[in-house]
Amino acid sequence: MHEQGWTTLHDAQERAIGPILDEHHDVIISAATAAGKTEAAFLPICSALAHQRDVARGAPTADPWEGHDPWAPPVPPPAPGIEVLYLSPLKALINDQYDRLDMICDRADVAVHRWHGDVAGSEKRKTVKHPSGVLLITPESLEAQFVNRGNEIATMFAGLRYVVVDELHSFLATPRGAQLQSLLNRIELAVRRRPPRIGLSATLGDMSAAKAFLRPTGPDNVLVIESTSDGQELKLQLRGYRAAAPDLRGRQVRAAEAAGQTVEIEQVVNGDQLDIAEHLFKSLRGCDNLVFANARSDVETYADLLARRCERAKVANEFWPHHGSLAKDVREVVEAQLKDRTRPVTAVCTSTLEMGIDIGSVASIAQIGPPPSVASLRQRLGRAGRRGEPAVLRMYVTEKELDIRSAPAGELRCSLVQTVAMVRLLLERWLEPSDDAGLNLSTLIQQVLSVIAQHGGATAAELHGALCGPGPFSDSDPARFSRLLRSMAAQDLIVQSGDGLLLHGQLGERAVNHYSFYSAFQTQEEWRLIADGRPLGTLPVTQPLAIGGLLIFAGRRWRITGVDTVGHVVELTRAAGGVPPPFGGEVALVGDRVREEMVAVYQGTDVPVWLDAEAKTLLAEGRKAWRRLELDQHVLVAAGNDTIILPWVGDRGLSTAALALATQGLVVSVDGPTLTVTDSSPDQVVAAARSLLAKPVPDPLEFGRHVENSEVDKWDWALDAELAAEATAARIIDVAGAWRVLVAVDAQPGSKLGSPSDPTAPSVPSPLLP
Known part of the structure; x- marks a missing residue:
């Protein structure tokens, strides 16, 4: 050294x-x-x-x-x-x-x-x-x-x-x-x-x-x-934007293309995206940076906008996409460019560059949209400001324009306030604790099959002794483990010989011999993208593909020339237009502590110096809506024929509360930090909450049985109905959080709206409880 x-x-x-x-x-x-x-x-x-x-x-x-x-x-x-x-x-x-x-x-x-x-x-x-x-x-x-x-x-x-x-x-x-x-x-x-x-x-x-x-x-x-020596100086700015419609919408785009006109990406993306891209171009060009977006489609959109901005300025392109669906060689080119000190480069990426490989020192980090978590933001920030330099963080948050149909979550500017709350927690050095992984039954199935492969067979007692001690499968006692083995046998994953030895069934043998077996996590079905014979990467296709359709991938625009539905191959050629592919986004559960900090932001009066003028205006609007709705006293807001619940608990508590209220015949959906009860008055919501509170607190398993989409992890399909309910209950159900919601609804059922003379208050036709 x-x-x-x-x-x-x-x-x-x-x-x-x-x-x-x-x-x-x-x-x-x-x-x-x-x-x-x-x-x-x-x-x-x-x-x-x-x-x-x-x-x-x-x-x-x-x-x-x-x-x-x-x-x-x-x-x-x-x-x-x-x-x-x-x-x-x-x-x-x-x-x-x-x-x-x-x-x-x-x-x-x-x-x-x-x-x-x-x-x-x-x-x-x-x-x-x-x-x-x-x-x-x-x-x-x-x-x-x-x-x-x-x-x-x-x-x-x-x-x-x-x-x-x-x-x-x-x-x-x-x-x-x-x-x-x-x-x-x-x-x-x-x-x-x-x-x-x-x-x-x-x-x-x-x-x-x-x-x-x-x-x-x-x-x-x-x-x-x-380490006690990581007290890093931080330079921070959070910029606020208002959503602006694109120049051309779907019907206009189709009409223009039918007329033989070339539709540019600048014409079909939102105006706020153009503004963010312009600020990124002016702020980042000439040095090395990482720009994190929460969806691969956003990565491709911004990389393309920035590359085209370089082209218009007649300068070399410095902006390249990096995400998990790109081919390995494409990603490695970007990684090599980041390590190369001879020319500047900015990678627009998802979490693929959040940790791991040493890409050298970058001048700054940019985050588009609220970060997935405080821990993720901290990890990303650690990429900047090395070698004694301050870390630079630029954040960009867009909020929708308000109109008469705006929901309370929109009025409250929840995206911006959540981002402010996360930054405050980051500055306090708080990070999310790890979530409860539940029973890990899916992974236990994989490990049972793996141990059988390792030893050529094993008894039930040997498998339980080897796998179910202290650790991830400690909740699988002999009774639950026996039920798991019976469930696996019912799916032909395992069979039992006459001497009691457990062996692979026909389906189990095929599964273990396939390369995909070694991974414990679920992988989405992907289509391969081929451009003029060269593989570009893979794409989870969630909508029909049509010959002649356009998309953006690897920072360039492509036209679809062929679709192989059997081999899952999409053939492409370069094109002038294109739209971002329908990638999924990075979704992380928001916990109780972040929601509590959001309440503190709403109730406070201080305005962080690291907000730009528009972000300060959006924060003021959110606080004004908080006061007008009197949310420090009430959790219910009537909106037309619906009722909105704003309990400020974590996502697991919200989801469980929605399940609980659904058992009372209500139609409930989770919308960010709120619950929307469709076609129900506050009186009906309060009555449902009181009915639930009058009964003993239910076992989480009762809610697990009501969850339809229980196949989340890779091997969940092999669980019988009861095991699936147990796994779901342990993984996502938060009865304590849900009952805090119900208690809040019962204790303070009413809410008030601003007076009609308030020009910023949307009219709500249905009356509220007095």
């Missing part, structure tokens, strides 16, 4: 040395992006491995009097096998870390291997034949080792001394995280030891949950090392 110009260690790097070297504790290292977490883990790890090699070779120790003891038993050489297992959520991060670790480990004579779907087979065969040193791998590739080389796991990891989990936060409370926990436990069962685990993360909101994830059998023995 001295050769790379290092003169000192960061505080987290110094404090990690002792705990990692003594190998008696699991460790979590939490520090800002680019604070050297990888080195904090691997410098002491490499020292330990180098010392072991020196002792095995008989090299003298630091103390010459203890350099050789003729009476001491001979020290055996290190056990063959992988010595450090590094788990990463991203293949790109593995590639990036491979280069960094190769430099660190080379001086310690420690080999570094990588393993994922893009690694050549020759490299993998070499690793299997001579396992040693550090193995960088994804959970999916590790799963494949258990399935395809089950008998070799114990030998391959016989020398395992450390396990490192990078980007720990990304695994918390997810099917992939449950899979990872299970795989680590199965490795320890295979080698009959518990090597220390080291978790690395820049974004952890709940250390107790992180400790329990890293070592479910002993969270109290996990040491947390949090």
Whole structure:
């Protein structure tokens, strides 16, 4: 490291040395992006491995009097096998870390291997034949080792001394995280030891949950090392916009195209998008930046608008899209450009560049729309302001123009206020705790099939003992586990032999032998996009495709020339027009704490200095609507024939309250932070709430049985109705939050509207409760 110009260690790097070297504790290292977490883990790890090699070779120790003891038993050489297992959520991060670790480990004579779907087979065969040193791998590739080389796991990891989990936060409370926990436990069962685990993360909101994830059998023995040297200066601006209709709408676009006219993207996107793109162009051009959007369609739209803006200015394009549906080589070109210091580049991206690969220092971060979460915003912000420079964050939020049909959520400017609340929580250093992952039954099904593949069969007792101890499947007691096995057998995933051994059924055998088995999470059906014979990437097609149709992808405009419905291939050629493809967006549940902070924003009078003039005006409008609706006293607002409930609880509580009210015959929908009860007066809503409150608080399972779309995770389809209800109840039902909503409705059923003379108050024809 001295050769790379290092003169000192960061505080987290110094404090990690002792705990990692003594190998008696699991460790979590939490520090800002680019604070050297990888080195904090691997410098002491490499020292330990180098010392072991020196002792095995008989090299003298630091103390010459203890350099050789003729009476001491001979020290055996290190056990063959992988010595450090590094788990990463991203293949790109593995590639990036491979280069960094190769430099660190080379001086310690420690080999570094990588393993994922893009690694050549020759490299993998070499690793299997001579396992040693550090193995960088994804959970999916590790799963494949258990399935395809089950008998070799114990030998391959016989020398395992450390396990490192990078980007720990990304695994918390997810099917992939449950899979990872299970795989680590199965490795320890295979080698009959518990090597220390080291978790690395820049974004952890709940250390107790992180400790329990890293070592479910002993969270109290996990040491947390949090860096104290990441007090970064922040330059921040939140810009507000009002939605503006495009120049041409659908019918006008079709008429123009029928007349042979070329329709430009600037004519079909909203005016506020054009304004945001113009500000991005003027602010970001000439330096490296990341622009985050919440939907892949927005990524493509803004990348195209910015590229065309460069073209009109007769300057080289600096703006490129980056998202998960782009082909690997297309993404890697953008990543290489970000690392290239010779010319500026801005990537317009989804969460694909939120974490992981080292793209070098970027001048600023931009966020279009409210961030998915406070933790996500913190992770993204960590990409800017490296090497002692301040972090620069630009945020862009659009609100709709108000009219007589505007709902209270629109009047309250909820998107802008939620963004303000999230920034305030960020500045307070608060981050969301991880959600409850529930029973993880989908992932448990996968792990049952994997263990059977690993050992060629297993009894029910062996499977339960191996999988259902402390960890992600601890809630599956023998009774529930037996029901799960029966459900799997009913779907022909498993069969039982005469001696009681569980084996793969025909469907289970086909599933395990398919490459998609190794992933624990659900993947959406994707169509391949081919342009003049070159693959561009994939696209989840959610609407009919027509020959001659237009779309934007990879920052360029294309015309559809062919559609292969059997092979799921869309053929494209370059075109002058186009519309963004119908990608999905990044959806994250909003929790109670964010909604509570939104209330504090509404009730406050301070105006953050980091708001621009339009954002200040929108905030003032939201606060005015709050006061006019008297929402500090009431939670009900009548809107025409409907009633709006504004309880300011998290999304899970809102959804559960909607289910509860639906059992009383009401039609309820969730709309942002509000519930809309269709064709019901406040009197009817209050009566329904009181009826529910008069009964005992129900078991979450009762609500789980009312959820129709229970197939959320990959293997949910194999659950019987009762198990599906149990999984749904554990995953999404919040009875306590729902009952807080009902209590608020019962306690304060009325609400008042502004007087008719108030020019900003929309008229509401139906009367309210007195």
